Amino acid sequence: MSSTRKIIVVTNAFLFSSGIESLALELSGLLVEHVYTGSEKKLSQKIIGAKPEFVIIDPEAIKDSLIPLLRELNEDPEIITIGLVNSSTSDNIISRFSNTLNTTGNKFQLIEELQRIVGKEVAKSDNEQLISKRETEILKYLVMGYTNQDVADKLFLSIHTVMTHRKKINRKLGIKTVSGLTVYALMNNIVDIREVERSI
Amino acid sequence: MLLEKDMKLADIIIHDISLVPVISRFGILLGFGDESIEGVCKKKSIDIDFLLTILNAFHDPQYLDKKYLQSFSVDLLIQYLRKTHQYYLSNKIPEIECLIDKMELESTIDKSSYQLLQKFFKDYKTELVKHIDREEKVVYPYVLELNNAIANDEITSSLIEKIKKYSIKSYEEEHDNVEEKLTDLKNIIIKYLSPSQNQQSRFRLLKELTALEKDLAEHAIIEDLILVPKVELLEKNVLIS
Ligand SMILES: [Fe+2]
Ligand SMILES: [Fe+2]
Numbered sequence: 001m002s003s004t005r006k007i008i009v010v011t012n013a014f015l016f017s018s019g020i021e022s023l024a025l026e027l028s029g030l031l032v033e034h035v036y037t038g039s040e041k042k043l044s045q046k047i048i049g050a051k052p053e054f055v056i057i058d059p060e061a062i063k064d065s066l067i068p069l070l071r072e073l074n075e076d077p078e079i080i081t082i083g084l085v086n087s088s089t090s091d092n093i094i095s096r097f098s099n100t101l102n103t104t105g106n107k108f109q110l111i112e113e114l115q116r117i118v119g120k121e122v123a124k125s126d127n128e129q130l131i132s133k134r135e136t137e138i139l140k141y142l143v144m145g146y147t148n149q150d151v152a153d154k155l156f157l158s159i160h161t162v163m164t165h166r167k168k169i170n171r172k173l174g175i176k177t178v179s180g181l182t183v184y185a186l187m188n189n190i191v192d193i194r195e196v197e198r199s200i
Numbered sequence: 201m202l203l204e205k206d207m208k209l210a211d212i213i214i215h216d217i218s219l220v221p222v223i224s225r226f227g228i229l230l231g232f233g234d235e236s237i238e239g240v241c242k243k244k245s246i247d248i249d250f251l252l253t254i255l256n257a258f259h260d261p262q263y264l265d266k267k268y269l270q271s272f273s274v275d276l277l278i279q280y281l282r283k284t285h286q287y288y289l290s291n292k293i294p295e296i297e298c299l300i301d302k303m304e305l306e307s308t309i310d311k312s313s314y315q316l317l318q319k320f321f322k323d324y325k326t327e328l329v330k331h332i333d334r335e336e337k338v339v340y341p342y343v344l345e346l347n348n349a350i351a352n353d354e355i356t357s358s359l360i361e362k363i364k365k366y367s368i369k370s371y372e373e374e375h376d377n378v379e380e381k382l383t384d385l386k387n388i389i390i391k392y393l394s395p396s397q398n399q400q401s402r403f404r405l406l407k408e409l410t411a412l413e414k415d416l417a418e419h420a421i422i423e424d425l426i427l428v429p430k431v432e433l434l435e436k437n438v439l440i441s
Binding site: 022025027107177180183188 | 316317324388392393394395
């Protein structure tokens, strides 16, 4: 989940392309790599060549060549097609996309839909490699309310080693207090809210 | 830059805008005109040495290291410290709470992160209230009692006992840092909250946190480097007599 997942958008409407870019920004890990208009030459080759994970298409932008384009894109197993639809879009068109986004939805609904399509894991930000595995383990115990001595006993380390790790964690994250570390650990799913309830 | 009494107050404020809440604690409100610090003090009957000390301490954190004990009274000092507490509790803290609440309300996918920030700040507030309560209910009354006893020449044996049991030294030791958590919160917002469209709100929140952080640090310096030495001197006077 460390790499960003690419989106290509096909639309003539600026409102759609800029709207999608702002939605992608809400879900970190997503990147709108390119926006094409429907009249772009060799559109399908360009899209497939860019190896995107998602292609969001406004059917209005392509009209006649929509069905052949979708047929080509759907042959590539790596590509997920998403149609921008509304209540007047015909079922014939809707059924050719692997997913759809309803353009009349409000921001919240659109983000929900997009998140459902791209999968939950992209919503999490990507901080894991910031602290090492050992440090993450120690962080976890600290925010659960264990003392340095407890952690040392649990992990068969000297208290001095625990303190050194602790200082490293503080420095790497820029967070010194246990309450601050708790927020960090919860945001990054290092601990579960139930595990820290006593200590926060 | 050392701030001096013949400087125009307006020039100083333009130079360092973070002094606005400080002067308002002295009852000087924006729209004060074009007068010098001295002129403003005269009009408002403010102790000028005291105002200059506070302004300089706030403006340049190293200022107090170079200074000897100031001449102004302990009463004045405590009055100022209480006003500052009031400013935190009735202005700064609610403002920041409001900003975080608004961000939580407007957030879409990251609601739970904002709820964590809400909880974090609520706990912070509880801690700050406790810190302030301790000072206002235990430390300051003790200082005022000492001061009054000396002024009225009424040094009782029970007061001497009190000093032996609780001296300002213990306050100095227990006086903990209340800015650290704000720094953590800033780092969380800058580094770890998922990026989103609400950059303007985050920027405002960061500005408010930074202002509170600076004000608190300054306040603590005044407590540690002005109040404590003054009280140590008072204690000495009582014990000698
Ligand atoms: Fe205080
Ligand atoms: Fe304090």
